[in-house]
Amino acid sequence: MSLADQYTYIETQDLDLIRQAAALIDNRDDNAHPLDHQGYCLSRAVIVALAPSGQLVGCAAIKQGEGDVAEMGYLVVHPDFRRQGIAQRLTQERVSRAKALGIKLLWATVRDENLASKANLNKAGWQFWHSFYSARGTGNIIDWFYLPLHDDVNVDALMQSLVGDRLIVS
DSSP states (O other), X not given: OOGGGGSEEEEOOOHHHHXXXXXXXXXXXXXXXXXXXXXXXXXXXXXXEEOTTSOEEEEEEEOSOOSSEEEEEEEEXXXXXXXXXXXXXXXXXXXXXXXXXTOOEEEEEEETTOHHHHHHHHHTTOEEEEEEEOTTXXXXXXXXXXXXXXXXXXXXXXXXXXXXXXXXXX
């Protein structure tokens, strides 16, 4: 049994758990942009990791949207519970849920310096697409990843439609 297996992973619509997850995201240590709480509540799926005590130790979501393309995001594990495979398991749970929802392509963005998140996606079979400068004008480099869930996906066309006119890092 791996360390990650001692936790319970559930998809939730329970408002108390969603509030706890939002608080965990708000307190993350990566100085990222603030959480859009309304958008978070509209996520297609929120998955939480609970310790045997019931403490929420991690969360992740398939972000709000419609159709057969979806963004994964909001992956946060409490600092006291990192390096136990929880992030990897939350990623696996979201991919399984996306398949059940009929999603054909998942995509995610990761700040270039976030090596742990990039390693998590790579380990889960995701593919790097391109790096772009942040649309927020911060100068940050954002790496874009994708995971096709069906064979009939035109990845390049779909990904290009998502990035729009962002400036690619050469």
